[in-house]
Amino acid sequence: QENEEGRRFGNFCSSCHGTAGAAVSDAIPSIGGQHKDYLKNSMMDMKPMVVDGKEQTPKRYSTLMKIFLKGYSESEIEAMADWYSSRPWVPTSYPLNQDLVAKGKVSKHLETCVSCHAANGNNTSDAGIPRIGGQVPTYLYNSLLEYKNDKRMTERAEEMAIVKEISDEELKALAEYFSSLK
Amino acid sequence: KKTEQKTAAEQTTAAPAATEIKTEPIKTGNTVVIAGGGYGGATTAKYLKILNPSINVILVDRNAEHISCAMSNEVIFGLRDISEITMPLKRLADNHGIDFRQAEVTGLDGKKKILKTSSGDIAYDKLVVSPGISMDYDPALNFTEDKQASMPHAWIAGKQTEILRDMVSQIKSGDTVILRTPVALYRCPPGPYERACLFGSTALKKGAKVVVLDPNPQIMSKKPLFEKAFNTTYKNILQYIPNTKVTSIDFEKKIIKTDKGEFQGTLINFIPDQKAGELVFTLGLVENGKKWASVDPKTFESTLIKDVYVIGDAIDSAPVTEMPKSGTIANATGKVVAENLVRIFAGKEPLVPFVGNTCYSLVNDTEAIWIATLYEYSAEKNKIVTRNGANGIPEAASVENRINGDSWGNNILSDTFI
Numbered sequence: 313q314e315n316e317e318g319r320r321f322g323n324f325c326s327s328c329h330g331t332a333g334a335a336v337s338d339a340i341p342s343i344g345g346q347h348k349d350y351l352k353n354s355m356m357d358m359k360p361m362v363v364d365g366k367e368q369t370p371k372r373y374s375t376l377m378k379i380f381l382k383g384y385s386e387s388e389i390e391a392m393a394d395w396y397s398s399r400p401w402v403p404t405s406y407p408l409n410q411d412l413v414a415k416g417k418v419s420k421h422l423e424t425c426v427s428c429h430a431a432n433g434n435n436t437s438d439a440g441i442p443r444i445g446g447q448v449p450t451y452l453y454n455s456l457l458e459y460k461n462d463k464r465m466t467e468r469a470e471e472m473a474i475v476k477e478i479s480d481e482e483l484k485a486l487a488e489y490f491s492s493l494k
Numbered sequence: 495k496k497t498e499q500k501t502a503a504e505q506t507t508a509a510p511a512a513t514e515i516k517t518e519p520i521k522t523g524n525t526v527v528i529a530g531g532g533y534g535g536a537t538t539a540k541y542l543k544i545l546n547p548s549i550n551v552i553l554v555d556r557n558a559e560h561i562s563c564a565m566s567n568e569v570i571f572g573l574r575d576i577s578e579i580t581m582p583l584k585r586l587a588d589n590h591g592i593d594f595r596q597a598e599v600t601g602l603d604g605k606k607k608i609l610k611t612s613s614g615d616i617a618y619d620k621l622v623v624s625p626g627i628s629m630d631y632d633p634a635l636n637f638t639e640d641k642q643a644s645m646p647h648a649w650i651a652g653k654q655t656e657i658l659r660d661m662v663s664q665i666k667s668g669d670t671v672i673l674r675t676p677v678a679l680y681r682c683p684p685g686p687y688e689r690a691c692l693f694g695s696t697a698l699k700k701g702a703k704v705v706v707l708d709p710n711p712q713i714m715s716k717k718p719l720f721e722k723a724f725n726t727t728y729k730n731i732l733q734y735i736p737n738t739k740v741t742s743i744d745f746e747k748k749i750i751k752t753d754k755g756e757f758q759g760t761l762i763n764f765i766p767d768q769k770a771g772e773l774v775f776t777l778g779l780v781e782n783g784k785k786w787a788s789v790d791p792k793t794f795e796s797t798l799i800k801d802v803y804v805i806g807d808a809i810d811s812a813p814v815t816e817m818p819k820s821g822t823i824a825n826a827t828g829k830v831v832a833e834n835l836v837r838i839f840a841g842k843e844p845l846v847p848f849v850g851n852t853c854y855s856l857v858n859d860t861e862a863i864w865i866a867t868l869y870e871y872s873a874e875k876n877k878i879v880t881r882n883g884a885n886g887i888p889e890a891a892s893v894e895n896r897i898n899g900d901s902w903g904n905n906i907l908s909d910t911f912i
């Protein structure tokens with residue numbers, strides 16, 4: 313049974329994120345089939361909260377998601393997270409740079425990433441860890457840079473601290489490698 | 495049964511032939527016929543099938559392929575190939591089990607619930623109409639269809655997009671481009687100003703100049719951001735003149751006369767004022783004296799003919815909504831209507847619209863801006879209005895926005911037409 317409320321609140325999101333959240337391009341992330349807890353956290357982290365009548369800077373940087381999320385309540389966000397997480401995860405079909413994929417595969421940091429995100433980039437035992445295997449490449453790279461440059465100051469961002477020791481070039485290779493997984 | 499794209503003149507003479515075709519219309523009890531396979535119509539067809547594959551969906555368009563207006567400015571300025579925005583409707587139909595018919599829609603019998611087309615009558619239970627816009631020519635200017643091979647507006651993508659692209663590629667040092675923007679309401683509020691910026695970017699590279707003649711009192715969308723581009727990047731080569739009424743056009747000498755003086759150009763891009771696609775007038779969906787089709791904001795059902803829904807650019811938006819005439823809105827409202835038709839066939843009440851809009855615009859070859867808004871139907875106002883103040887534009891143009899905007903383009907093309 314689909315969460316029809318979540319589908320209705322999120323009906324227009326697919327114009328950017330792809331039908332049922334399966335993105336076909338490289339920069340706007342796939343959200344269909346992403347873990348529910350992570351989806352909800354990511355949206356709550358981008359949503360500008362109002363404290364004493366004043367709008368706060370969200371914990372997580374976004375270009376425009378903050379505008380849309382301002383318009384939703386927490387329970388509506390939860391409904392959308394529920395619906396999108398119930399859609400199939402479609403690994404990216406975007407043409408990847410195979411040299412970068414190969415470089416990422418032999419990165420000495422890969423083992424650490426895999427210890428949390430699992431070998432296929434889909435750790436199903438912790439729904440707060442995002443699925444990254446098959447996510448679109450430019451988005452993954454931008455996300456890594458955001459953790460590195462303190463633009464994503466989320467509750468669990470600390471766990472991503474390892475990116476501060478990795479060069480941008482190597483992060484790009486790791487991103488491309490995780491994109492290539494199914 | 496292949497119909498070629500017709501000019502307006504041919505269409506009126508061809509119309510009566512349709513009544514001579516004696517096909518017996520067949521419907522299954524849950525037949526939805528969709529007239530127009532652009533952003534609104536194609537999305538409705540696809541989402542009906544996704545939500546309930548047993549619904550019989552018939553999509554009618556005069557063309558085998560829909561060429562997207564969104565991103566057509568990129569084609570004109572050499573940033574995308576036209577093949578990337580050319581969407582075969584048979585591919586969509588095959589992917590989702592839609593019955594696609596290439597035909598000219600010519601009439602409607604709202605009582606018998608029959609849509610008339612150049613390839614026969616089609617019976618429906620529910621009809622969705624999304625024909626886009628047509629040009630509302632000012633007779634005083636004598637700017638008619640036949641003038642457009644040499645002076646294309648390219649505001650409906652297709653052949654004119656390619657003609658204008660070729661003209662742009664010929665711009666040389668010392669040239670002057672004149673861009674006339676349309677009076678609001680028109681398709682894509684930021685579109686004319688995006689085009690102005692891209693003319694500016696070409697002019698900077700080639701050593702040319704741009705004059706923008708705007709009949710509106712000011713820039714109609716993302717104003718501070720376009721203003722900034724005009725006043726900084728294009729400061730020395732672009733002149734923006736608001737409140738300008740064009741009084742005549744000398745097509746030979748390429749002179750535009752206005753209440754603010756005379757302007758001579760080497761390339762004139764005159765975008766005419768607009769009204770709903772001719773089709774909604776033909777089908778009797780426009781109130782006397784109006785230029786757009788009247789709809790109920792709760793459902794997008796026509797206020798004039800029952801069981802007929804109008805979406806996209808063709809609706810009379812001002813009285814019922816703050817939503818712009820955009821591809822994103824046509825796509826989003828197509829989903830709303832599809833959801834509701836599925837509910838109605840299942841004996842449930844329709845739900846009021848809840849949609850969002852974004853338009854990305856380029857301000858030069860590498861940087862973009864956007865506008866984002868969430869909308870919901872308000873019973874109190876009987877209007878679709880901004881929800882909880884969720885509306886905004888960025889602080890400045892950026893490369894990041896350009897990269898996301900490029901992704902948006904590919905994703906919405908896929909969400910609508912694949």
Ligand SMILES: Cc1cc2nc3c(=O)[nH]c(=O)nc-3n(C[C@H](O)[C@H](O)[C@H](O)COP(=O)(O)OP(=O)(O)OC[C@H]3O[C@@H](n4cnc5c(N)ncnc54)[C@H](O)[C@@H]3O)c2cc1C
Pocket residue numbers: 529530531532533534535554555556557560562563564565566567597598599600624625626627648649650651681682685771773805806807808819820821822823824852853854855
């Ligand atoms: C330069 C430019 C840039 C734009 N950029 C953006 C953007 O960045 N973002 C955005 O959201 N929007 C953008 N738009 C606006 C967007 O393209 C339109 O709002 C959108 O196409 C509207 O969808 P529609 O379904 O109403 O009409 P359309 O998409 O125009 O579809 C109408 C369809 O109906 C068919 N048709 C019409 N009459 C008949 C008939 N009698 N018989 C059979 N078929 C018929 C036509 O062939 C066509 O396929 C832009 C527009 C322009 C001009």
